[in-house]
Amino acid sequence: MKFASRRSRVMIALAAALVLAGSAAEARVGGRSSFGSRGARTYTPPPATRTAPEAAAPIQRSQIPNQGPNVTRPGTPAPNVAQPRRFGFGTGLMAGLFGAGLLGLLFGNGFFGGLGGLASMFGLLLQIGLIVLLISFAMKWFRRRQEPAYAGPAQNHARSMGGSVPPVGGRPMAGGLGGLGGGLGGMMGSQQQTAGARLGVRDEIGIGESDYAAFEKGLVEMQDAYSREDVAKLWTLATPEMAGYIQEELNDNAGRGVVNKLSNVRLLQGDLSEAWREGATDYATVAMRFGITDVMVDKATGRVVEGDPNRVEEAVELWTFRRDQGGSWKISAIQQA
Known part of the structure; x- marks a missing residue:
């Protein structure tokens, strides 16, 4: 009986550890996974940036079907196209x-x-x-x-967000890391660099300071709404696809009796990976490194069951924003760096 009792206690402890491990793996908006849609570029890796120099994790969950490597991408020639016959x-x-x-x-x-x-x-x-x-x-x-005239990267300013990364030329950035508008928006306007200074940036729509401010605002407001379990606010910040995924996470947390509390969200560094247009829809993928306090709290008692409420950890993610017919930017995809 003593052996069976001891074995039962061990099994209960292991089960509790697995539950906590599962909670840790799923903490933060998106469960630390990559999901959402990037239009025709959903399964095309976004270009690397100084904030996220490594390849982004591929999209794991999306409403856009993955047609494999043979799918025709925008700007690429269609396979098996008959070439015009030439005579000599x-x-x-x-x-x-x-x-x-x-x-x-x-x-x-x-x-x-x-x-x-x-x-x-x-x-x-x-x-x-x-x-x-x-x-x-x-x-x-x-x-x-008949050949198209390809415009040079006149609007393709290399932009870097945050106060810790100097622009090309080695001079420090003006200003510091502000709150809602100081990191992405304010810092962008103070350090516009020459076109093509940073290779890899493809800005086809001309992202400006107001756009960067909207991106930073979306980052902060999304974490806040997720922490407060404000489903109505989430649906105003994200596309219906993304809002549905995030609401599923909140429902899973509620089923386990826990709440994912996120605080001290602060943008540390970021830059534009690419921006493009598909018909009347604009897309912009931004790499962001931000600080955040991420804990899991028991809903009934308020006791912290996972995470350190006194610790600010850093995360690097690529967020894609979508704007339909000149409307407001909404979060359409999150990828882990």
């Missing part, structure tokens, strides 16, 4: 002339009889050569006019 002076043209010579030979006029003699053949070749050159010149001219 020594292919179809010479074959035709040779055929004409053979016909002349068969009808008894000699090999060059079908073309009116040797002089006539050379005269014909000269005329046809001039015509081919004119046609080739015209085709190249029209082809050059």
Whole structure:
């Protein structure tokens, strides 16, 4: 009986440890996983940045189906596209002339009889050569006019958020890390760099200071609404897909009788990974390193069951924001760095 009692206590302790481990693995918005949608680039890794130099974790859960590596991405040529046939002076043209010579030979006029003699053949070749050159010149001219003119990265300013990373040139950033508008928004405007200073940034829509301020605000407000279990607020901050996923997490926490309390959220550093447009929808993926206090609390007693309420840990994530028809930015995906 004593052995069975001791064994029962061990099993209960192991079960409790597994529950706490599961809570730790699922703490913070998104359960520390990668989920959501990035439009046509959902399964395309976002470019690395100084904030997140390593490849981002792939999207694990999304309403956009993953069609595999053979899916046609925007800007890439479609597979098995038939290439236009090109002819040279020594292919179809010479074959035709040779055929004409053979016909002349068969009808008894000699090999060059079908073309009116040797002089006539050379005269014909000269005329046809001039015509081919004119046609080739015209085709190249029209082809050059039809090629798209790719604009340079005029709006592609290398931007870095936060006070700890100096811009290109080694000079320290102006200002410090503020609260809601001081990190992403305020710091961005004070350190715009020359176009192309940081390789990898693809800004196709021209992200400005107000956009960066909105991104930082979304980061802080999302953590706050999640901590307060404010479902109505979550649905105003995120796309319906993301809000549904996050609400499922809150329901799971409620089923276990715990609340994930998040506090001391502060943006430390961040920069733009890429921004693009799909029809009337804009997307922007931003790498953010932020501080956060993350604890799991028993809902009935208020006792901390996981995490340290006196410790601020750092997290690096890539958040994608979506804007429909010029509206407000909403969170559409979160990826772990």
